[in-house]
Amino acid sequence: GLPARVRIHEVGPRDGLQNESAIVPVEVKAEFIGRLAAAGLTTVEATSFVHPKWVPQLADAEELYPRLDGLSGVRLPVLVPNARGLERALALGAREVAVFASATESFAHANLNRTVDGALEMFEPVVARAKREGLRVRGYLSMCFGDPWEGPVPVDQVVRVCRALAGMGCDELSLGDTIGVATPGHVHALLAALRTAGLPAAGPSAAGPTLAVHFHDTYGQALSNTLAALQNGVATVDASAGGLGGCPYAKSATGNLATEDLVWMLNGLGIETGVDLAALSATSHWMAERLGRPSPSRTVRALAGT
């Protein structure tokens, strides 16, 4: 059956904004995150502590993060690629971090300037240190379905990297369809293969990471893919307010699944999220005005009556 409750991992301020070429003022980012939290989102991925030349939009992480101090009861994870990124996050008091691996060599090179295994070696001490500091650690895995340079990605290749991230001690794995090419049959097949490999662990002594899904909506399949994942027991779903997003290092990556589209579907299924859809949609509308173009989310547009 389907889960009674889904935790939405909101990625708009990070995955959504990282692809915007015009720099969004830090006060606007802080207000965006505050409004998302006020709309009932309990996890809002705030920013990345990556090299500022690689993602100029998020170069203001040191300025932004302290502005979020007043938000209580909200998890504010941040991306850290390496030891330097973790140091920056720890210095600001971050309690939750994410490393981001790739299932393909092409994207590992484009996104991290490393091989797949070279990136895993870079993450291992980062995850270990973060765990020692008592932080929650998410392991993203990109290109779980298709890669713009390599085409369809074999399921075994994904399972291997998931196992490595699980072995490091990640609390959660987020399966990324970075370029939005997945379809529900592929989602069923990947989750079945992961189950065979013991992910997530089942039974009374279950230990190890939970699974989350991270769909981009390039081919309009993100919601169908999400439903397929829910049918496989996944209860954490990544989404981006208003459908903002893309990845600067993956050609043809468009926005993430829009959080409003997700909430509309989950509301209809009677699955709890704690999100106030009207407040969320108004936030995306406000953000779209700041960015100067309408939200691509069908639900945001329908609710605004446009």
Ligand code: HMG
């Ligand atoms: P590199 O060039 O190999 O870096 O990049 P390096 O380790 O050789 O270091 C070079 C210089 O960068 C050094 O400075 C370091 O100190 C500095 P120098 O000694 O030359 O003066 N440096 C840093 N500075 C600030 N913060 C840091 C940092 N690290 C090194 N953290 C690196 C390697 C990982 C740094 C680079 O490739 C990078 O920053 N990549 C980030 C790319 C990124 O953020 N991509 C988007 C997020 S992933 C995504 O969107 C997918 C996801 O949504 C899921 C999905 O959809 O699939 C998560």
Ligand code: MG
């Ligand atoms: Mg993404």
